[in-house]
Amino acid sequence: MKHSPNSPILLTSSLHVDEARKAIxxxxxxxxxxSQTMHHPAxxxxxxxxxxxxxxxxxDLLSPIDVPAADNSAMDGYAFNGQCLKTNADExxxxxxxxxLAGKPxxxxxxxxxxxxxxxxxVMPAACDTVIPQxxxxxNHESISFKSDQLKAGENRRLRGEDLQKGKAAITAGRLLRPSDLGLAAxxxxxxxxxxxxxxxxxxSSGDELRSLGESLTxxxxYDSNRYSLTGLLNRLDLEIVDCGIVRDDPASLKQAFIEAAAKADVLISSGGVSVGEADFTKQIMQELGDVGFWKIAMRPGRPMAFGILKPIPGTSSARKTLFFGLPGNPVAVMVTFYQFVRSALLQLNGASQTEPPLVQAVTETAIRKKPGRTEFQRxxxxxxxxxxxxxxxxGSQGAGILRSMSEANCFVILGHDQGxxxxxxxxxxALFDGLL
Known part of the structure; x- marks a missing residue:
């Protein structure tokens, strides 16, 4: 495959966003x-x-009961045998x-x-199959009357098992559980x-220029903001986070950090050190540790990215392969590439059946300049x-380093590869941020 991440190369041509998604x-x-561990009972x-x-x-969550558990009325009214509607009487x-009453048959x-x-x-009595709204x-005292043409036999009755039959799947495996799912289970x-x-x-995060919170700036x-953005994004998915801190720009430190992280985690996400000028020694390390490709993606922001597999490290207790994402260093680019590539991969790896967030449409209030040939994600x-x-x-300004543009926004405007x-x-x-950020 031309753009396979299984060969650790630095691509000279830009990869289409959809191609990158498919490769991942x-x-x-x-x-x-x-990996059998992903489906092991443990x-x-x-x-x-x-x-x-x-x-x-x-x-699959199988229903132990019929829902509803018995034929019941769909509204307030009067239940009767619909056979009487077949008479020629107008009333x-x-x-x-x-x-x-509900709960009192x-x-x-x-x-x-x-x-x-x-x-x-x-609950509907056995002799009744129709309900006339009151x-x-x-x-008139102890009787009612109504026009016979106002309804048909069987109307306004909910049948036993109409919503869900006993033994059928109420929720299927792979569902990212929402509040309504918990209510359904209850x-x-x-x-x-x-x-x-x-x-x-x-x-x-990698970079000699980065400082931790509490340190003085020279x-x-x-200050390193990317780990905090990534922590928030991962907490949205309710995943377990291993914070490996800041790693300096030298091969030995980076290699050791990758080895230690891979031994602890199913997935490693780094930020920084993947642009063309910075990737040389990172590429060398990845050739030693796994199969990782360095990509230039036709998108804005977030052009440089690394992706692939870190193999099990000899001499460590881990026998698993570790999925690796090397994201750009710019704060906005980190979040954009996470949304477009990492989030779906994490859900897929964790067994989710639905991994892509839905898109909706809106009218733009102003003109937007766009060059064909790349996908853009504007805040x-x-x-x-x-x-x-x-x-x-x-x-406002859509620069990859302007984190405030993400903080003020509540959605991405997604402009396709061929759009002008x-x-x-x-x-x-x-794409709405709500539920994702």
Whole structure:
């Protein structure tokens, strides 16, 4: 494969974003097929519902009951046998035999010519199959009357097992569990769920110019922000984080840091040291430690990236291969490349069935300059225009080092590889930050 990450080379041509995504997805699939540990019982754990949010369901959740558990009324009204609607009478009159409430079924029998006052969710008597809404009836002491053409037999009744049948999957394996999923499990009387073990993800930043928080800045030095951005992004996915700190720009330190991180984690994410000028010794280290490709991707921001596999290190206790992402050093580029490549790979590696965030569209408030031949991810604020349509405006300067552009934004405007300039009023694709940041 021309752009395979399995050969540690420095690509001279730019890789299309979609090609990069496919190469990553293919390699993760291979890794999953090779590694039995990802499907070993030890990698599945049981957690209570109040600890299951954002975990990935390991097995289909089978319903132990029918939902609903019995035929019941879909609304407040009167239950009766729909056979009476087949008469030629224009108006039906029925005697009210009693009342059924949700949780309190009617214990008697309903005879011909009778009906039952019934509330939403109440169990339908065996003799009844139809409910007339109470607002369609006229009441007279202990009887009701209604026009026979106002409904058909069987209407307004929810059948046993209509929503979910006993033994069927209520939630399928691979689901990234949401609040509604926890509520559904609780409604079935299920208190615990089997979920995938959290991936261990090691992160480090490389660069002589980087300083940790609390240290003093000297000429040309900056505080390391990338590890904190990555920590927040990984916490959104509820993964286990191994912080390996800052590594200086020398081969020995970087190699040792990679060896130690790979021994501890399923995935290693580094930032910095992957541009053309910086990649020489990193490339040499990767040739020793694994199969890693150095890519130039046709995107803005986030052009340089490294990706591949760190092999098990002889002499260490780890027997696993470690997935590796070498992200750019610029703060915005780190977050953009994480969204576009790393996030989906982590979900895929952890057994998720849905890995890509959805895209929606909005009208751009201003013109956007764009050169064909690369994919751009511009930071923007989503709102509504005077016509009530969803609209976006850019946060200002889109430089890869301007972290404030991410902090102020609530979405990406995604401009495709072949797109050119965008006119004000054009519809554009956007990816919302909510739920991702």
């Amino acid at each position: 997805a293919d390699l993760v699939s291979e890794l999953l097929q090779e 990698d599945i754990e049981t957690v209570s519902l109040d600890h299951a949010i954002n975990r990935i369901l390991a097995e 039906i009159s029925l005697r009210v035999a009693g009342t059924a 009617y214990e008697g029998e309903i005879q011909a010519g009778e009906c039952l006052k019934i509330m939403t969710g109440a 607002e369609f009836t006229a009441t 409604s079935l009387g299920i208190a615990t769920l089997k979920v995938r073990r959290k991936l261990k993800v090691a992160i480090l 000429a040309g030095s900056i 923007a604020i989503l709102g509504r225009n005077a016509e009530g349509k969803p609209s976006v405006r850019l946060t 300039n965008i006119a004000a009023g054009d519809w554009v694709d956007i």
